[in-house]
Amino acid sequence: MIYTVTLNPSVDYIVQVEHFELGGLNRSVMDTKFPGGKGINVSRVMKRLGVDSTALGFLGGFTGSYIENFLKAEGILTDFVQVSGDTRINIKLKSGVETEINGTGPSISEAELDRLLAKIDSLGKDDVILFSGSIPSSLPPSIYASLIQKCREKQIRVIADVSGESLGHVIKTGPFLIKPNHHEIGEIFGVKVETPEEAKQYGSRLLDMGVENVIVSMAEKGALFLNKEVSYFAQAPKGKVKNSAGAGDSVVAGFVSGMAKGKSYKESFALGVACGSATAFSMELCTKQEATSLLEQVHVQSL
Numbered sequence: 001m002i003y004t005v006t007l008n009p010s011v012d013y014i015v016q017v018e019h020f021e022l023g024g025l026n027r028s029v030m031d032t033k034f035p036g037g038k039g040i041n042v043s044r045v046m047k048r049l050g051v052d053s054t055a056l057g058f059l060g061g062f063t064g065s066y067i068e069n070f071l072k073a074e075g076i077l078t079d080f081v082q083v084s085g086d087t088r089i090n091i092k093l094k095s096g097v098e099t100e101i102n103g104t105g106p107s108i109s110e111a112e113l114d115r116l117l118a119k120i121d122s123l124g125k126d127d128v129i130l131f132s133g134s135i136p137s138s139l140p141p142s143i144y145a146s147l148i149q150k151c152r153e154k155q156i157r158v159i160a161d162v163s164g165e166s167l168g169h170v171i172k173t174g175p176f177l178i179k180p181n182h183h184e185i186g187e188i189f190g191v192k193v194e195t196p197e198e199a200k201q202y203g204s205r206l207l208d209m210g211v212e213n214v215i216v217s218m219a220e221k222g223a224l225f226l227n228k229e230v231s232y233f234a235q236a237p238k239g240k241v242k243n244s245a246g247a248g249d250s251v252v253a254g255f256v257s258g259m260a261k262g263k264s265y266k267e268s269f270a271l272g273v274a275c276g277s278a279t280a281f282s283m284e285l286c287t288k289q290e291a292t293s294l295l296e297q298v299h300v301q302s303l
Ligand SMILES: Nc1ncnc2c1ncn2[C@@H]1O[C@H](COP(=O)(O)OP(=O)(O)O)[C@@H](O)[C@H]1O
Pocket: 180, 181, 182, 217, 218, 219, 220, 221, 222, 223, 236, 237, 238, 239, 241, 244, 245, 246, 247, 248, 249, 251, 272, 273, 274, 275, 276, 277, 278, 280
């Protein structure tokens, strides 16, 4: 079974205003909401691509119930730990440009963390687990690395999409795949990464540090896939961006779904890029049809 772990899920509140005025009264021309958080988005896109997963993590309050019910209605398996605080609401403001305000999330008690650890402890070597997204402020930045270490001891395949200080810790655990975007990989090395060549240079350093496979996503420029044998680059398809929240998660979902269906790294990577762009071009996460219709525009080349 594939498991996704979202330590800090969110309700994503997407609000569009015509000309946003800081300090003024703005009225929306469109607003909507969806379950969010990186692992949850990955589970939702994988489901649309025909690949089942179980979503794990922490949920609480009315926002947590909204997410759980929404996922269940989509037929997604869930096994969240219920926490006493409310799951956060993240604001995605569209007004010509995209502005995001992501909340800190509820505090997680030791007992609540132990309940999640028990669920992860029950997994075995045929399972795949994905850890992604920010960490609630009550937990240490090293939490992902210690959870991953436990999984690695049991030979569970680990995928991670995390940023900041926790990414530094995660790299040292030698995961199967990480997916930083070009800003995140730049932050690790204290540089700006703007071209595919630069992404390859720093992605290769992550391979030397023990990561098996790296995808560096570069928004409208596309993405790179690297391991010790191959390095691929794919330009992103062209289109009109409606809401790019969840685009990175969709890349991971497409790639993991491809692998789960026995496709090659190259084919899985192409599907990932198609899913990422299809999500950027829609208000919500991409559908299977939206992703497959973009797939013919994704040309993977060796770099
Ligand atoms: N403006 C865009 N045009 C086309 N594709 C995009 C655009 N923004 C994102 N994407 C697609 O989504 C993928 C992930 O986007 P990116 O912004 O790098 O991820 P993240 O959401 O993790 O920051 C890209 O590799 C690309 O395929």
